[in-house]
Amino acid sequence: MSLLQPARSLPRSLGVRTLRHRVAFAFDIDGVLKAGPTVLEPARRALQLLEGNNARSVRVPYVYVTNGGGPSETERAALLQRELGVPVSPTQVIQAHTVMQSLVQDFGDKPVLMIGGPEGVPGASRAVMEGYGFRDVYTAQDIQAWAPPVYPFAKLDPRWHEAGAVRQADFSQVHFAAIMVFHDSRDWGRDIQLMCDVLRSRDGVVGNVGDDTHPQVPLFFSHGDLLWGNDFLASRFGQGAFQHAVAAVYKATSGRDLVATTFGKPERGTYEYAHERLRARAAELGHEAGELNTWMVGDNPASDIAGANGYGWASALVRTGVFRDVEGPPAHQPTIIVDDVEGAVLHALEQEWGTSAQRKH
Template identity: 55%
Template structure:
């Protein structure tokens, strides 16, 4: 049921980009046969997609190779040509416009919000299903600045509640901590006996695993999605579980700590096991982010639009006809490289993040294995341009 719902929703995820591609300003000026001949004669346009953590940054620190790599794409290359690029991260927690400003400041290049795909960006595809229904949002900053609820509302979700709201409403639901006084002004007060949650969206990594696990399981085991209730033991569990969506599935991720950290994928495994042990049933869920195809569909169409807007008329027509030749640069074989391989992109695996040589060969073979992002960009350009 969740998979079929996602399939319907994923169409709307790309609708905006597809509409832009079919707008009058982008209509082909040649007959389709002409476009076909043109695309045969032109080199496939080059584009890049970058992971952020472990590739461009180590925790809060920008890697020096990252700035040099992006300057190459900004035109400091043998052809003096700008090469389009986007950022695809399983991170998030703030609006894409805020992340774009951060990246522009840190990397010292112009970055617009339509170059940024975060793990939860593709959750916009769920608005047709849940835009006007009560949803429980988990993870991300629960208070300003960059409050996750505000980001979800900007996507089109009109009725968003957080674990903080439920904890403030029922402190005994998680008695091991209390809502801080500074958080109280941002709590949404409701009579939750009258709220029926339609879905749970794990928007970003949980800040409080214990509390959030408890509240998620409470909703999944509730009677008709009402917090503080339990399905009557005399009645069979409903066939349809309350849907739960995770913005990404990374088990591990790298920052400036010496050892890799647990990601949202570990959080999902914990919830699945608790749900299994308390209900005897397997939990159904949908996972977004890398390496899942819906994210790469979104990214590929985004890159096509960048190529069309940046190119001359003939190259733009070729970009429409054949699409870009994309290189994914990442540090995680299970998300970055697997997603690229499955989608048909080229890939560069770097040694500055999750992947370490001493752990053995990568589970998913990249096109190239290099020390850092600068080497990845240089070698990819040399291969594509046959320098």
């Protein structure tokens, strides 16, 4: 019998049980589904299970919640679909900067300094921000093009001019209303310099250094991961490491503590957003409304697991990424520690369903 059938057609006891406990998943990507550019084989099997190749032949709602980013949600969904071999809707993709859309109401029509993001296609990250509704976005490259001495140790990549991606302005007249770190900085030196220029400015204008008693320009980071796992043998610095560096240089130059808002995991707002998406996904799959019992599957105790614990989700910590047993017990205790994402999904489904999750052949 399929869970997709309306509960009223089920025996009463079964209907009540299935309504009250409906399992859903939120997957981290890096270190869980992928190691660097490589898709992990257990990830393919885990997702096939959730797409209906399971003992109950039901499709299970899930979303991807990554502190990664760069492309739009539509582009990322298409990429994931090619990589993972399952259908992926843009509404299932929650990147670190996805939740920054909530800032459009306050800053949508004001000048914003956007920091970070992939530079393979000049201007592509700005286009993502514009897609969210921000209408006045400037990049570090725009300021470099306006005044190369603003950071003389790195030259603007000439492809920005060739592609027509530089947005020209007289930055002595631009009053930035906010700084948004969209994705990892590709040039910490340049970006810390420009951020401190604006943070220390008395009116949000680059270079108008004040006396550091004025209110600080609002600053937003898309996530705060200190470390992340890729295909290198040790963990790599994440945006959280960059935030530490910005704060240290700002403190050393201004004497003030940096004030910033951070999105992404483990921040509660990201989990609330994911929860709403999962409810919508369950409805799309034809499941009747009911309580969701959601499992976060992640490799990073400090973000994936800490956020799940804070929001009241179950969690599975995998051994394919940042977390390593040799470094001792995780700082944030998950519901279970498993070798990989397939182990996580099998454990969760079997616990929720009370039977084997794998289809009998």
